[in-house]
Amino acid sequence: MDDKFAFILPVMQVAFGVAAVLAGRWRVSSAGWWAGGFLASASGFAMPAIAFLVPLAGRAVLASGVFAVAFFCFGQALGEHFGLRRKHVWLRAGIALAATLISALGVAIDSLRLHLAASDVGCALLLLVPLLAAHGRTRRSGDRALVAISWVVVADCTARAVCVRWLASGGIASFPTSTYAFAYQVSGSLLGVAFAMAALASVMISVLMRYRDWAICDPLTGLLNRRGFDEALAGRGAHEKAHATAIACDIDHFKAVNDQFGHHRGDEVIATLAAAIDSHLPARAFAARFGGEEFVIYLPQGALDLAGAGIASAGAQLAEAVRRDFAQRMQRLLGRDHPVTASFGISAVAAGEASLEPALRRADQALYQAKSAGRNCCVVKSALAASGAMADAAAPTRAATLPA
The missing domain is CATH 1.20.1070 (Rhopdopsin 7-helix transmembrane proteins)
Structure with missing residues (x-):
């Protein structure tokens, strides 16, 4: 040696x-x-x-x-x-x-x-x-x-x-x-x-x-931020993106939450919604916090195993599950005397659309219409529907389909 x-x-x-x-x-x-x-x-x-x-x-x-x-x-x-x-x-x-x-x-x-x-x-x-x-x-x-x-x-x-x-x-x-x-x-x-x-x-x-x-990534929620959302979306194939759904959501009366309970508790509420979203995301779906209390979910076709359901219907069912889950979590966090809810807008990519952007814009419009309908509900907006009255828009616990 x-x-x-x-x-x-x-x-x-x-x-x-x-x-x-x-x-x-x-x-x-x-x-x-x-x-x-x-x-x-x-x-x-x-x-x-x-x-x-x-x-x-x-x-x-x-x-x-x-x-x-x-x-x-x-x-x-x-x-x-x-x-x-x-x-x-x-x-x-x-x-x-x-x-x-x-x-x-x-x-x-x-x-x-x-x-x-x-x-x-x-x-x-x-x-x-x-x-x-x-x-x-x-x-x-x-x-x-x-x-x-x-x-x-x-x-x-x-x-x-x-x-x-x-x-x-x-x-x-x-x-x-x-x-x-x-x-x-x-x-x-x-x-x-x-x-x-x-x-x-x-x-x-x-x-x-x-x-x-x-x-x-967003440091508060652990979900993607806007840049992360764009990067994740860029990594998906054109065929998948052509058969996907965009879901937009935000917390109802969030300013009142901050005013009544303080910004620290407001951050907990935002993190709670993120946790509810994350717990319901199927494989290949992802979510991002776009800013403040606003979130966006990307749902590819087939991510939810719903026999006979279209991609928009699958998106509505996912949104409804998150909406209910979030409301229950908030009852545990703040009590029944201080209900906090969220509203959702859903839209699928239409035939001939080259990107998710049009669906995102429609989902955002549907979100505002959900707010106008009384909040705490889910609204689906189709690119091909004619103008008309919204079915069940006032029902705060059911998904509703909104014509364009």
């Missing part, structure tokens, strides 16, 4: 740990765990540096402990990155403790193979558990690269544990001159760099995605 070469590993790990600490300034939850993992790993690789302070057996036990801590941190970082956070934390903590104790037993009985195999199996399991839990959550290329290199690290640890019989023999004192030590240096150098680069790339992607979310 080349001691001069060996010191490259802890230096690299410290550098990656510091980089992760700096990345943590952007409030990426996984950055701290990556930093802890790399710094713990660096201390494990740096054990030869304290030979004059700690005997070989003590360094072996310390190394197995800090590597268990490092891989626990790596597993936690993976969990944070994929939104798993507290999942299997106690299981992994138990694996880390068991691996350390069994590895220490190997030192106590002077069995190098038991010491190394226990540490390698523990490290493999500490990464394997979050990797299995994160299955199906990799949506970006950076995520897939991180998962791929993590699987390679698991395979490397497993291979060393399986082959330790041929790579190491004798007692703990024979480790520095063993074939295992050389293989560990080589794989640690190559995979350590690749793993660290993938981890830091995942952190930076999270930072970029956070800034992107700030640019296209």
Whole structure:
């Protein structure tokens, strides 16, 4: 084992740990765990540096402990990155403790193979558990690269544990001159760099995605803003947009809510309507807060499984479900003595229309007509209907169809 070469590993790990600490300034939850993992790993690789302070057996036990801590941190970082956070934390903590104790037993009985195999199996399991839990959550290329290199690290640890019989023999004192030590240096150098680069790339992607979310999402409600709505709409195909419905809605007498309860409570009311909308959105539909208490919903054809219902009818049923849900939520928030409701306008894209804009304008017109009809109702406006009276417009709890 080349001691001069060996010191490259802890230096690299410290550098990656510091980089992760700096990345943590952007409030990426996984950055701290990556930093802890790399710094713990660096201390494990740096054990030869304290030979004059700690005997070989003590360094072996310390190394197995800090590597268990490092891989626990790596597993936690993976969990944070994929939104798993507290999942299997106690299981992994138990694996880390068991691996350390069994590895220490190997030192106590002077069995190098038991010491190394226990540490390698523990490290493999500490990464394997979050990797299995994160299955199906990799949506970006950076995520897939991180998962791929993590699987390679698991395979490397497993291979060393399986082959330790041929790579190491004798007692703990024979480790520095063993074939295992050389293989560990080589794989640690190559995979350590690749793993660290993938981890830091995942952190930076999270930072970029956070800034992107700030640019296209409304901070109060978590829904899209106008820019985000336009971007999401631009990503849909022409055929889908030609068979879609636009729904416009806003909160009735919202100024009175602010005047009576204050702007803080007004923000809660806006967030409550957003939550009601979001809870009823089917797949491929999306919603945006256009400003103030005004919201717009995009509903593609077929998003709601309503046999025999046209897309406008499906939009009316979605709007009615949101209207009822919002009214119930507001009763729980403010009580029955202070009812707060919302009005909705619905219009489908007509044949020959090249964009959603005409439907949005009609939905906005239908919304104003819902307000005129007494509020707390849903109005559908067709591009082809003739002028005439509105059916059931005054009924505040039913969807009504309004001719153009």
